[in-house]
Amino acid sequence: MSISSLKAISPIDGRYRSKIEELSEFFSEKALIKYRLLVEIEYFISLTEIKLNNFKKWDIKMNESIRDIYRNFNDNDAKEVKMIEKSTNHDVKAVEYFIKNKFKLLKLEKFSEYIHFGLTSQDINNTAIPMSIKDFMPFYNSKINELISELEHKVKEYSRISMLARTHGQPASPTRLGKEIDVFKTRIKEQFKVLESIPISCKFGGATGNLNAHKIAFPEINWIKFAENFAKKLNLEISYPTTQIEHYDNLARLFDNLKRINTIILDLNRDLWQYISLDYFQQKIVKDEVGSSAMPHKVNPIDFENSEGNLSYANAIFEFLSAKLPISRLQRDLTDSTVLRNIGVPISHTIIGIKSTLKGIRKLLVNEVRIKEDLKNNWIVIAEAIQTILRREGVDKPYELLKDLTRNNTKVDENVFNEFIKKLDISEKVKKELKDITPFNYTGY
DSSP states (O other): OOOOOTSSSTTTTTTTHHEEEEGGHHHHHHHHHHHHHHHHHHHHHHHHHHTTTGGOOTTHHHHHHHHHHHTTOOOOOOOHHHHHHHHHOHHHHHHHHHHHHHHHHHHHHGGGGTTTTTHHHHHHHHHHHHHHHHHHHHHHHHHHHHHHHHHEEEEHHHTOOOOEEEEETEEEEEEEEHHHHHHHHHHHHHHHHHHHHHHOEOOOOTTTTTTTHHHHHOOTTTHHHHHHHHHTTTTTTTTSSSSSSSOOOOHHOOOOOOOOHHHHHHHHHHHHHHHHHHHEEEEOOOOOOOOOOOSSOOOEEEEHHHHHHHHHHHHHHHHHHHHHTTSSTTTTOTHHHHTTTTTHHHHHHHHHHOOOOOHHHHHHEEEEHHHHHHHHHHHHHGGHHHHHHHHTTTTSSHHOOOOOOOOSSSSOOHHHHHHHHSSSSSSSSHHHHHTTOOOTOOOOO
């Protein structure tokens, strides 16, 4: 059941294993089996609680003993389930038989046929997988909150640093470095709020979603209400009505939102990469780290590049999942089954990407000398400010005046602007107002 990281085909089980090892608790084959066990056993216990005739002699003290089947689930148990699956050629049926074997050891054989009673495998899968996602989300939330916190720290640290902005790659009205980081922090926070509002849904309705078997066996029970209560017990929301499978619309929403947050982080990665290339940021040097196999001087922005690659790959898979999963022929085809087994892949690459971005941000060293130098060399950007004040003062065609000034001079510096202002037919007070404008203070709010 184990595999050497050197022999793994996927990098998330090989090269990157140490970065996402915690995720195997939610998305590995062993984890899926454990969640299936949990659903089967909690369903069985819920059946005992509705006082069916068959459970009048059920000892409630046994609940904890049978819960230990999933609570104490270990590697040997997982191997046993996989051995059973070799005979059944059906993964969920293997789980059912595994539990029945455990019931024999607990001397509960007479209740065994109420394991998986009236269910189809998708009642288990479409409840187990949402549970794994629900349990994973606090881990994801902690990483996003860590990133938000790091960005908030940078917003404060860089709040007073004026910086040349670039629109279309060209010098534009100055901004502040802290504000530019704040843009990304705010975007992530807003989408994170949306993420937290998306329900995690399960399906629990039998072979075609109508609870046929349940109703025929015990027509006096309100099985729809039972299913709702069972979902609440597991802190999930029930999808009803459904076909044999969950319709996955909320799961698609979740993946789309994770993709959107990844896209914002991608945008941040690219901007920070660009600022490093402009020498606005330098990076803390790790003594034994090599930037290039040929060029000893290189300190590359590899963390942002690594994050960009991982998040781009994750988004491609999220895009596929959110487009594919909600589509199934008639009451069910099997295409969702194999696809669902891959949800841990984009999630793993997402976590790797977030961790790489965090690592890159923590290595940044702001180069204020270079930032100020760029502002000093680009007095041209105050043209907007001057023409705006001249508009206010009623000067004729101020935009055109500044256009002629800034486009017809090879070097527009402070002296050029001072000469221009001196010749304007405006009051001395306004002239002083214009002369006080510099690339360092023309930064808005």
